[in-house]
Amino acid sequence: MVGKEPWYSHGVRFECQPDCGKCCDQPDGVVFLAPHDAKRLAKYHEMDVQDWLDRDCRRSQNGRYVLRSRPEDGVCIYLNDDKGCSVYGVKPDQCSAFPWWNENMASNRSWHKTVQLCPGLRQPDSKVVSLPMIQEHLDKDAVAEKGFRTWE
Numbered sequence: 034m035v036g037k038e039p040w041y042s043h044g045v046r047f048e049c050q051p052d053c054g055k056c057c058d059q060p061d062g063v064v065f066l067a068p069h070d071a072k073r074l075a076k077y078h079e080m081d082v083q084d085w086l087d088r089d090c091r092r093s094q095n096g097r098y099v100l101r102s103r104p105e106d107g108v109c110i111y112l113n114d115d116k117g118c119s120v121y122g123v124k125p126d127q128c129s130a131f132p133w134w135n136e137n138m139a140s141n142r143s144w145h146k147t148v149q150l151c152p153g154l155r156q157p158d159s160k161v162v163s164l165p166m167i168q169e170h171l172d173k174d175a176v177a178e179k180g181f182r183t184w185e
Contacts, residue, residue: 039138041167047132048159050152054116056131059150060107063093064100065180067173070125071098077123083184097180100125127177133162133170135178 075085089110090098101110111119118124127134132154137147148154 039164041138042164044161044163045154045167046156046159047151047153047162048156050156052116053152054112055150055152057112057118057128058108058116061102062107062109064109064125064127065093065177066090066098066100066125066127067177067179068181068184070127070177071181071184073123074120074125077120086184092182093180096182098182099180125177126173130170130174130177133167134174135171138171 071082071086071090074089075082078085078089080088086098089101091101093099102108103110103112109118111124113119118128131137132147132151134147137143153159
């Protein structure tokens with residue numbers, strides 16, 4: 034028996050909007066990290082991975098490493114004043130995967146909330162993101178969400 038195709042099997046219109054930052058400025062948002070994200074960001078900051086984890090990360094409730102939020106407003110520490118990412122070229126895979134997070138795609142209600150948050154999903158002239166690309170992002174999100182609790 035062949036499974037039912039996902040609702041997004043024919044692709045979804047999406048294009049990141051300039052100076053938006055909506056995906057990064059949600060207070061108390063959580064960005065899970067895959068081990069390769071930690072290596073990449075530590076290298077970018079010219080730091081030992083454990084030192085970078087100690088400086089720029091915290092532990093989630095179940096002990097996984099996640100990016101730290103700014104204490105004054107609870108948003109990502111890498112979001113700059115222009116709503117841009119100060120580590121854009123090396124940002125975590127989970128950041129690159131937005132809005133294609135498994136939790137966002139899980140139900141109509143979750144997807145509707147994502148569409149309301151993200152103006153890039155409400156642009157009628159945006160390019161269509163294909164199913165293979167969406168699936169690639171969903172896979173990266175799943176790895177990041179699994180995360181890690183200890184560094185080598």
